Amino acid sequence: MELDGKKLSKEIKEKIKVEVSSIKEKYGKTPGLAIVLVGENPASKIYVNSKIKGCSELGFESFAHFLPEDTKEEELLNVIEELNKDENVNGILVQLPLPKHIDEKKVIDKISLEKDVDGFKPENFGLLMLNDKKSIKPCTPAGIIEILKSYSIELEGKDVVILGRSNIVGKPMAGLMINEGATVTICNSKTKNLVEKTKKADIIVVAIGKAKFLTADMVKDDVVVIDVGINRTENGLFGDVDFEDVSKKASYITPVPGGVGPMTVAMLFHNTLRAFKNINNID
Numbered sequence: 001m002e003l004d005g006k007k008l009s010k011e012i013k014e015k016i017k018v019e020v021s022s023i024k025e026k027y028g029k030t031p032g033l034a035i036v037l038v039g040e041n042p043a044s045k046i047y048v049n050s051k052i053k054g055c056s057e058l059g060f061e062s063f064a065h066f067l068p069e070d071t072k073e074e075e076l077l078n079v080i081e082e083l084n085k086d087e088n089v090n091g092i093l094v095q096l097p098l099p100k101h102i103d104e105k106k107v108i109d110k111i112s113l114e115k116d117v118d119g120f121k122p123e124n125f126g127l128l129m130l131n132d133k134k135s136i137k138p139c140t141p142a143g144i145i146e147i148l149k150s151y152s153i154e155l156e157g158k159d160v161v162i163l164g165r166s167n168i169v170g171k172p173m174a175g176l177m178i179n180e181g182a183t184v185t186i187c188n189s190k191t192k193n194l195v196e197k198t199k200k201a202d203i204i205v206v207a208i209g210k211a212k213f214l215t216a217d218m219v220k221d222d223v224v225v226i227d228v229g230i231n232r233t234e235n236g237l238f239g240d241v242d243f244e245d246v247s248k249k250a251s252y253i254t255p256v257p258g259g260v261g262p263m264t265v266a267m268l269f270h271n272t273l274r275a276f277k278n279i280n281n282i283d
């Protein structure tokens with residue numbers, strides 16, 4: 001069965017839209033999200049534009065900053081400093097990856113903690129690992145947990161294998177799964193006997209950026225498969241999973257597109273609304 005991220009994300013966004021509208025009425029304030037893109041990465045441009053569009057659909061104010069590829073690190077840090085000070089901005093998203101001459105860590109460090117709607121700062125990562133309610137969770141793994149819960153897929157006691165150890169997906173995904181009571185294995189490109197591990201998994205999250213990497217012979221019957229990949233190839237758009245074959249064995253599987261991607265965007269708005277409320281001491 002396909003896990004419909006598009007449908008669920010619409011439901012989540014609809015609820016957020018209603019809440020934003022009632023906040024405007026009650027407090028006369030509009031939650032604001034700043035979105036910063038440096039350079040010309042075509043995939044990043046698509047993501048950023050869909051986030052900007054989402055802002056206007058849901059009633060958020062958006063502050064878009066498109067900076068040239070050769071922007072100096074110092075200039076980007078100054079932009080963030082201004083956004084940190086701006087009272088109309090409740091969340092700051094700097095689209096990754098950044099050009100190579102800019103230190104990603106320095107940029108994330110610069111974003112003020114209460115505006116870290118990506119949940120990328122060390123403090124937020126720590127709170128997530130500690131299962132603290134105050135943590136702002138990275139959008140993609142948080143969206144994956146939401147979609148699994150919405151289909152009542154049990155996580156407690158399950159063997160979860162995560163392919164990919166990135167700071168954006170793999171590592172926070174592991175933390176959220178641990179908090180749900182799952183037994184977690186995080187694999188990477190150097191992992192030995194990978195198939196041995198994937199074949200035992202009840203749930204597999206694939207986030208390694210290789211088109212159709214996970215094949216049917218690597219999974220057991222009735223596995224749950226979450227595909228985070230978005231690979232644009234000459235032959236079209238593919239996830240990290242060979243959907244056609246794996247879907248025959250899986251009990252649940254996310255399609256690409258229409259699975260994890262829309263959930264990531266929905267969670268960004270969820271986090272921005274949360275940041276707005278935290279900053280304004282609302283509920």
Ligand code: GUN
Nearest residue numbers: 093094095096097118139
């Ligand atoms: N690049 C890929 N995914 C993300 C994300 O969730 N947030 C940001 N800022 N950059 C990304």
